Amino acid sequence: MDATFLRNFAIIAHIDHGKSTLADRLLELTGSLTAREMQAQVLDSMDLERERGITIKAHAVRMMCTAHDGQTYQLNLIDTPGHVDFSYEVSRSLASCEGALLVVDASQGVEAQTLANSYLAINHGLEIIPVINKIDLPSADIPRTKEMIEGAVGLDASDAVLISAKTGQGVPDVLEAIVKRIPPPKGDPEKRLQALIFDSWFDPYRGVIVLTRVFQGTLRKGQKIRLMWNGKVLDVETLGVQSPKPIEVDELKAGEVGFLIANIKNVADTKIGDTITEDANPAIEPLPGFEEIKPMVFAGLYTVDAHEHTQLREALEKLRLNDSSFFFEPESSVALGFGFRCGFLGLLHMEIIQERLEREFGLELITTAPGVRYKIYKTNGEMVEVDNPSRWLPQSEIARIEEPVILATILTHEEYVGGILALVEEKRGRQKTFEYVSSSRVMLHYELPLNEIVLDFYDRLKSVSRGYASLDYHLADYWESPMVKLDILVAGEPVDALSIIVHRDFAYERGKALVSKMRQLIPRQMFEVAIQASIGAKIIARETVHAIRKNVLAKCYGGDITRKVDIPQEAFLAVLKVGEDSS
Amino acid sequence: MPLGLYLSVPFCRTKCTYCNFASDVFSKAVFQRYIDRVCQDIECCVATAEQMGGRLERAADSIYLGGGTPTVLEIEQLERLFVTISQNFEVSSTAEITVECAPGTLTDAVIETLRRCGVNRVSLGVQSFVDQEAASVGRLHNRTAVLNDITRLRAAGVTNINVDLIAGLPHQTAESWGSSLQQTIASGAPHVSVYMLEVDEDSRLGRELIAGGTRYHAHFVPDEDLTADMYLMACEQLEAAGVRQYEISNFARDGYESRHNLKYWTRQPYLGFGVDAHSMLVNAVGAVRFSTPDALEEYMAGKGLNQAAVDRQDALEETFFLGLRLSRGVDLDQVATDFGSGEVSSLAPVVDDLVKTGLLERRQEIIRLTSRGRLLSNEVFQRFLAVDRVGTGVLARPNRTPSV
Numbered sequence: 001m002d003a004t005f006l007r008n009f010a011i012i013a014h015i016d017h018g019k020s021t022l023a024d025r026l027l028e029l030t031g032s033l034t035a036r037e038m039q040a041q042v043l044d045s046m047d048l049e050r051e052r053g054i055t056i057k058a059h060a061v062r063m064m065c066t067a068h069d070g071q072t073y074q075l076n077l078i079d080t081p082g083h084v085d086f087s088y089e090v091s092r093s094l095a096s097c098e099g100a101l102l103v104v105d106a107s108q109g110v111e112a113q114t115l116a117n118s119y120l121a122i123n124h125g126l127e128i129i130p131v132i133n134k135i136d137l138p139s140a141d142i143p144r145t146k147e148m149i150e151g152a153v154g155l156d157a158s159d160a161v162l163i164s165a166k167t168g169q170g171v172p173d174v175l176e177a178i179v180k181r182i183p184p185p186k187g188d189p190e191k192r193l194q195a196l197i198f199d200s201w202f203d204p205y206r207g208v209i210v211l212t213r214v215f216q217g218t219l220r221k222g223q224k225i226r227l228m229w230n231g232k233v234l235d236v237e238t239l240g241v242q243s244p245k246p247i248e249v250d251e252l253k254a255g256e257v258g259f260l261i262a263n264i265k266n267v268a269d270t271k272i273g274d275t276i277t278e279d280a281n282p283a284i285e286p287l288p289g290f291e292e293i294k295p296m297v298f299a300g301l302y303t304v305d306a307h308e309h310t311q312l313r314e315a316l317e318k319l320r321l322n323d324s325s326f327f328f329e330p331e332s333s334v335a336l337g338f339g340f341r342c343g344f345l346g347l348l349h350m351e352i353i354q355e356r357l358e359r360e361f362g363l364e365l366i367t368t369a370p371g372v373r374y375k376i377y378k379t380n381g382e383m384v385e386v387d388n389p390s391r392w393l394p395q396s397e398i399a400r401i402e403e404p405v406i407l408a409t410i411l412t413h414e415e416y417v418g419g420i421l422a423l424v425e426e427k428r429g430r431q432k433t434f435e436y437v438s439s440s441r442v443m444l445h446y447e448l449p450l451n452e453i454v455l456d457f458y459d460r461l462k463s464v465s466r467g468y469a470s471l472d473y474h475l476a477d478y479w480e481s482p483m484v485k486l487d488i489l490v491a492g493e494p495v496d497a498l499s500i501i502v503h504r505d506f507a508y509e510r511g512k513a514l515v516s517k518m519r520q521l522i523p524r525q526m527f528e529v530a531i532q533a534s535i536g537a538k539i540i541a542r543e544t545v546h547a548i549r550k551n552v553l554a555k556c557y558g559g560d561i562t563r564k565v566d567i568p569q570e571a572f573l574a575v576l577k578v579g580e581d582s583s
Numbered sequence: 584m585p586l587g588l589y590l591s592v593p594f595c596r597t598k599c600t601y602c603n604f605a606s607d608v609f610s611k612a613v614f615q616r617y618i619d620r621v622c623q624d625i626e627c628c629v630a631t632a633e634q635m636g637g638r639l640e641r642a643a644d645s646i647y648l649g650g651g652t653p654t655v656l657e658i659e660q661l662e663r664l665f666v667t668i669s670q671n672f673e674v675s676s677t678a679e680i681t682v683e684c685a686p687g688t689l690t691d692a693v694i695e696t697l698r699r700c701g702v703n704r705v706s707l708g709v710q711s712f713v714d715q716e717a718a719s720v721g722r723l724h725n726r727t728a729v730l731n732d733i734t735r736l737r738a739a740g741v742t743n744i745n746v747d748l749i750a751g752l753p754h755q756t757a758e759s760w761g762s763s764l765q766q767t768i769a770s771g772a773p774h775v776s777v778y779m780l781e782v783d784e785d786s787r788l789g790r791e792l793i794a795g796g797t798r799y800h801a802h803f804v805p806d807e808d809l810t811a812d813m814y815l816m817a818c819e820q821l822e823a824a825g826v827r828q829y830e831i832s833n834f835a836r837d838g839y840e841s842r843h844n845l846k847y848w849t850r851q852p853y854l855g856f857g858v859d860a861h862s863m864l865v866n867a868v869g870a871v872r873f874s875t876p877d878a879l880e881e882y883m884a885g886k887g888l889n890q891a892a893v894d895r896q897d898a899l900e901e902t903f904f905l906g907l908r909l910s911r912g913v914d915l916d917q918v919a920t921d922f923g924s925g926e927v928s929s930l931a932p933v934v935d936d937l938v939k940t941g942l943l944e945r946r947q948e949i950i951r952l953t954s955r956g957r958l959l960s961n962e963v964f965q966r967f968l969a970v971d972r973v974g975t976g977v978l979a980r981p982n983r984t985p986s987v
Contacts, residue, residue, distance in 0.1 A: 526940075526962055549811035550779065550958040552831060560861045560874065 001074050003189075003255040007182050008076045008213065010094055010126075012118055013103035014111035014470065018133040021165040022103060022174070023061070023077060029171055030063035030075070032243055060096075060199075060211050060257045062241040067179040075178060076257040078198070078213075080117070085346030087474050088293055089325075091120055092198040092273050095289055096213035096257065099127040099182030101174065102153065106132045106140035106162075109148045109441065112411040112470035118153045127182045128153075130160035131174060136167055144438065152411070152437035185215075187254030193217030193225070193278040195252070196287050200270035202321040206238075208264035212257070212276060215287060219252040219260065219276065226279040228286040230269055233279045234262040268324040293325045295343025296404065296475065297350055297454050298387040300331055300368035300497065301357070302339030308363055309338050315361035316340060319353060326353055331388070335497040336366060341388055343373075347454060368497050370454045374483060375402040389499035392485040395536055401483045403449050407432065407476035410444040410461070412469035417442050419464035427452035428503065447476060451483075451501065486511055486540075489532040490522065507533075511541040524548035584865075585644035585675065587846040590621065590664055591857030592653040593879055596685070599721040600799040601749065603785035605859045605877050606651040613879075618660045620883060621857045622667040628854065635890055637864025637871045640852065643672040645843035648682040652708075654689065658696045665700040679704055679842040681745075686732050687724035694739045704841075705736055706745040706776075711752055711759075712766040719753045719800045720788065726766070733770055743839060746772040750817065751780030751810035753788075753800030760813045761820070768824040773839035776832050777817045779810050811958050818954060831908045831957050848905045850898075858882040869893050896969055899926055904964035907943075912951030933966045 013019035059079045066072050080093040094100065100121045104110055121128055130149050132142055146157035161177050163170030199211040212219070219225070223236045238261040240248045252258045264270060272293070275286035303312050316328050326349065331341040344350040350370060357363050373387035379399045386392055408429075412420055414436070424431075424446045432445040448457075453473065461469055486507050488498040502510050511533025518531050522545050533541040593606040594614060624631070632639035646668060653661070668674065681704040682697055697705070707729065711717045714725045729746075736744060746767050750760060767775055782789045791801040805813070818828055826834045830848060833841065846853050850870070854862045859877035863870055870893040876882045893901065899922050906913040915934075919927045934950060937943040942956035942963050956963055 526959065546808075548959065548962075549808050550814070551961040552779065552958055553781075553961060560859070 001256075003187065003253070004184050005071060005073045006076070006184050006255045007073055007099065007178050008078060008097045008185055008255070008257055009099045009101060009178055009182055010078045010080050010097045010121070011101045011103055012080070012114055012121060012128075013101075013133075014105070014108070014114045017103050017105040017108065017111075017114070018165045019079075019103055022101070022131070022133065022163070022171070023079065025165050025168055025171045026063060026075075026077065026175065027061065027244065029168075029175065030065045032061070032063045059244075060242060060259070061244045062257070063243070065175050065179070068176060069179075073179050074256075075175070078257060085344070085349040087116070087120070088291055088345075089199070089272055090117055091124070091289065092196065094121050094124050094126060095287075096196055096198045097121075097124075097126055098185055099129065099178065101131045101178070102128050102149070102155070103131045103133050104145055104149060106134050106142055106145050107137050109141075109145055110152045110411065110437070112409045112443075112472040115152055115411060115443070116409055116472035116474070118155075122154075128155055129174075129177050129181055130155055130157045132157075132160050132162050133165050135162050136164040136169065148438045148441060152441070152443055185255030187214070187216050189218045189253040191216040191254070192281055192283045193219060193223075193276065194283045194287055195219055195276040197227075197270055197272055197274045197276065199272060200267055202267045206261050208261075208267050208270055210260045210262070210264070210270050210276075212252070212260055214252045214254050214256050214258075216254050216283070217278065218254065219258075221250050224279040225262065225276050226282060227269070227271075228275040228277055228283070229271060229290055230274055232264075232269055234264065237261050237263055267321055271324070293345065295325070295327050295345060295373075296450060297344045297346055297370050297372060299342060299344075299350060299370040300333065300336070300339050300388075301328075301342050301354070302333070302336040302366045302368075302497075304364040304366055306337045311361065312340065312357070312363055312365075315357050315363060316342070318361075319356060323353075325349070331390075333368075333390075333497045335495050336368075339366075343387065347458065369500050371501055372404050372450045372454060374404075374501065375478060377401070389485055389501055390496055392499075392501065395484070400480050402478040403451055403481045403483060404475055405447050405477040405479050406450050406453060406473040408444075408446045408448050408453075408471060408473040410446065410469055410471050411437070412442055412444070412465050414440050414442050416465040416468055417444075420444065420461065420469060423457075423460055423464050424448060427455075427457060448473075449479065449481065449503075450475070451503070484535045486514075487534050488514055488518065489530070489534060490518075491529050492532075494534075504535075507535055508540050511535075515541045515543045519543040519545055584640065584851055585642040586640045586672070587645040587647065587843045587851065587853035588643050588668060588672065589843075589853060589855035589860055589862075590646070590648045590653075590668075591855065591860045591875075592648065592651045592656060593617075593858045594655050595650065595652045596655060596688070597721050597723060598787075600788040601720050601752070601780055601786050603781060603783055603789060604651070605879060607879070609879070611657070614656060614660060616883065617857070617879075618656070618663060622663060624856050625667045625671050628671060628856075631888075632854075632864055635862075635864065635871050635873045635888065636892075637852075637862075637866050637873075639854075639864065641671075641673050642675065643668075643678060644675045645679045645846065646674065646681070647843040648680075648702075650683050652685045652688065653682050654684050654693050658692060661693075661696055662700060674701075679743075681706055681841070681843060683708065684732070685722075685724065687728040689732050689735065691735075694735060694741075698739055698741070703741060704743040704745070705741050706747060706774075707732060707772075709746045709767070710749045711755070712763040713755070713759045716752045716754050716759065716763075719803070720749075730770065733772065743774065744772045745774040745776060745841070746770065747776045747778070748817070749778050749780055750813035751805055751807075753803040755805050755813070757809065757813065757816065760816060764817055764820045768821065768826065773826070773836040774841065775817075775821055775826055775834040777814065777821075777834065778832055779814055780804065814958065815954060818957075827910075829910050831952075831960060845909075848908050850901060850905060863893070869895065869898055895922065898922075900968055903967035907950070907952055907960065907963065907967075910951065912949045915948040915950060930967065937963055937966060 011019045061077045063075045064072055065075055078093050078096050080090045102118055132145050134140055149155055149157040161173050194216040195212045195214040197210050197212055200208055203209050221236055221239050225236055226233045238248060239252055239258055240246050241258040273290040277283040303309055325345050327343040328340040332338045358365060373385050375383055376386055376393055377383050377399045378397050427448055429446040429448040435443050437443045482504040483501050484504050484507055486500050486502050487494045515531045515533050524545055526548060528547045529545040531543045532539050594609055595606050598607055629639060680702045682702050683706045686707050686709060709729050710722055712726045733744060748763060782792050784790055788799045788801060791798045821834045826836055828834050829840050852864050858875060858879050861874040863872045872893055873888045873890040875888060876886045902918060903913060915927050938945050941953055942959055943950050944953050952960060
């Protein structure tokens, strides 16, 4: 098809603002799926996605639509993951589009995440069409929503499309707006091939499936291609598009979006953002914007039942087949036995992996307190990156430490600003901007150490704002900070799994809280047990579990000499929960 | 060796909140069926002993009627139990015959019946001489009733009286406990049992304490440390008054030690009848222990006995964890004679360690619990159990912190 009649677009929306419902309506309206074929919210296929109302993996769906001008257009909807942890993936999806629908709930207004993705889209030069959804709700406030779109995103909202994805009202106008307002893709099918990988996953029958947007040249079945960052050379076995059922095609020309199968075994080979070119006639340079995805949040995963260690390894390997952004390596702990140190893109990513391990693989897990990766500059001039407290260096070898810092965008109602400011200050935040985006909504930009976010920030933010604050963040900087390793000792022995890295100024407080909670959890023993928090050799907090005074069976009822033996309770699980609670 | 006979009567007027025994409140119709069943079991004792593989002695020198509250039975029912016993066993004329009684329920008719049946020892479930404390756990008597019962029992010729006390009752303080102890001593009872409140899932108060609630006055229960202190107070004050501690929970003036209970701790044979009744009979290879179901319905439905053979290792373990309950302690020379010197030398490190940690004291070859050791006796006993028998390796290192 002539590229003039192509439109590639994404939908930007906050969780629950109606992205999936709108996508379903568009599919229905363009006849891509009949109502009978529709399973509600086709795009969210994983159980977890449906339950959480978020999209974890991106998809690309082709729809054909006849516009008012009588022409038939090919619309490619490129779905994007809806969460902050996947912002790089979002950026690659957006890079594959020329336009985006910004869907805003008329009763809720713009949220931080929508904002962040809108800025990303604006930076990529996308044409953004504001779509105000849920206008059928009694609480819908269209003028205020427009005011927020203009104030916060900086877009002209006067010609926003007003719809109810639920009832279908206004949805045809969305199609018309896509055709009229989003520019067709540029690119020349005759030029050297440059196609962007914006998603990939492992299919047990077909191997790795790659979603790609062709920018220049033409991708053909049977072609020998090269992945420019990865270096691998492959034969294109199958090309196709999702409509949303997969349909094979012989070629994908500049401007088009589709999937590719090339006998790839490992999803890690198809890095998102990599450029596909023709091996015989390669492009001079790859498409811009490629980044190696790096995990940002780290934690140890252990099975409650030590015998399930092998199952955990197998489960992690299976998950990794489909998620190259997550990393793991064996680790062992004196306290917890054998487990894995895992790296995640963020907290949600960690939660998802954990939940899938528990739900799909039936494993019961213990997770150590999440932490981040620090840059340690040693006195000998070397720099090492450390994310595991057990690999922390002795203080004497450390010249300085840098910790990752994020730029957080927080959107909230003005009445909660006081509580939120107190929270971000407590979390060592530095204010960058403070502005009213509408008469009652405030947008804050703060730099915050990631280490403080992975502690209890989300929950605290939710509680101080009664849920009326949304947060988005991305890695922004490194700060030099006096971080120290805080150890917990029970009866003089360090409990490795409870060690944490903490800012020096907070060490005393955190140490005190930890040992005091642990005192309540550790059952009394025959002898006095000291629970201490230390930094290096220096004890900064101490509590004592006094020796048990009595353990005696007074009476032998009717000659019952049954040996009632009290097995000391395994305190460990509970103790680690403390680690989580206060972390 | 003459037998001790135990008869269980699991009936009460009310169930006390701390009670973790099978006793409960039932209708009189149940009493009759129960007595029928117990008497039937007594008559079948030969077959039972044979089935269990234990040697049955016909001679008996102690009878213990425990509960529950045996005196809630009708006079005829009480008599029938004793008659059935006397028809099936040769009860010696000097036998110790004990009945547990709830203070305030001893009518003249009951006392007379007991005397007629040969009862010469009465155990009174006093628990506390402070009325508020007794009432808070559901006891129906007060201090005056206790003193009155003691006077009347003595008048009827029953001088061997035991007073049961519980340390750790709701509202109890060191002071009020001291008062209970002094009144116990002043009453002249020659035998005293002191128990510490047991907190477990089997009693209402225990469950409430575990759940951290406030029903049954649970929030007025003194903490474990105070209860331990009360126990030590009892040991001191009773000892000073000439009521000597002869077992972890039992104190007696000279010559008033309970013959029946001593059988449990010295591994002499005894035979129990009724619900949750335990027995031990000797046989050619050692001994056998067996017990009836601990729920009334199961017992009445004729559910079978639990049986466990006592092998050499069991016997050795029992020798320690029963023998050490007694103040006289365990004679290692005797253990060496009974089980071989190898067993004793292999336990030497355990004994040394317990002596070093102050839980045991050793005089020549006699080992005994110290006063701290009595309070921590379960910890001591565990050390004498073979590790593989306990089902967990945790016991192999009870002195360490949990596996963190």
